[in-house]
Amino acid sequence: MIEINHVTKNYDQNKTAVSQLDLSVPDGKIIGFLGPNGAGKSTTIKMITGILPIDEGSITINGHNISENPIEAKRSFGYVPDHPDQFLRLKGLEYLHFIGDMYDVPKDVRQDKIDRITKTFGIYDVLNDTIQTYSHGMRQKIVITGVLLHDPDVWILDEPLTGLDPKSSYAVKEMMREHAAKGKTVFFSTHVLEVVEQLCDEVAIIQEGTLQFYGTMEAMREKYQSDETLEHIFLELTEYE
Structure with a gap:
């Protein structure tokens, strides 16, 4: 489970990337995290994973505060970044053994x-x-393999399907379903709205650093009195039409 409580991130006096964000990501579900470019998605994920400090509020992962107990928190999740460009001088096998050693x-x-x-x-x-x-897609695969290697309770995935071939994309989606079916947590961002409709139990939409909606597709259609696709509702909600 991921608990985000009143989280704010300011980059300077004139730029608030995330404002008073409250979000509870439960176990046993796949949660899609959506928003246009610059909405605060990656900033939020980087705060969840401890890459960026939190200016206000708190984030806990499986009960571990990411700011106060970063080691315990980080041992409970696996993270796939949107640009998997770390450890480039290692061989693929060396990287996987490094991850294996880190997580025993x-x-x-x-x-x-x-x-x-x-x-x-x-x-x-x-x-x-x-x-x-490696190509971008191959780097994505090696990082995902590293996450699967230590089998954390919480998966945090930033655009995990980008660059993957159809077979690998299908395999990752099936793994996400299996992970959630075990009562564990999958939280991922994507721009591919069709995947969200097919895969996610609930959707969180962020715009200009604030949460616009969080719930099921059925709840979204009921709230906005629409039978349209997620794409249509998303475009209306984020004022991109």
Whole structure:
């Protein structure tokens, strides 16, 4: 579970990226996090993961405050950034073993998962190449493999499907469904609204740093008295029409 309480982030005196955000992300559900460019999505995710400090409010992950107990909080989640450009000089296999060591994944369990997941993603044969030689999609796959390797309770994914081929995209969506079905948490941002409609239990929409809506698609249609697609409602809600 992720609890975001009255969170604010200011970049300077004239720019508030996130304002008094309250959001409770429950266990056992897939939550889609939506908003136009510059709405505060990535800033929010970076505060959840401890990359950016919180100016006001608090964020807890599985009961661990990300500001006060960052190590405990970070051990409980896996994070896939929108630009997976870290550890580029490591070989793919070196990166996965590094993640395994960081999270104390047993060697026998680790190797089985590495073999199985990388074969599913079609990157098994390039594990001995450096990550800097990978395409964006391949980098995305190696980072997702790292998250799956230590199997955290909470998945925080920033545009996880970008650059993935159809087979890998399908596999990730199935993994997200399976993770939520185990009573665990999936929180992800995306611009692909069709995926949100197909996959998510609930949707959170942010605009100019404030939460505009949080709930199910059925609740959204009822609130806005519309039978339109999520795309249509989203465009109306964010005043992009």
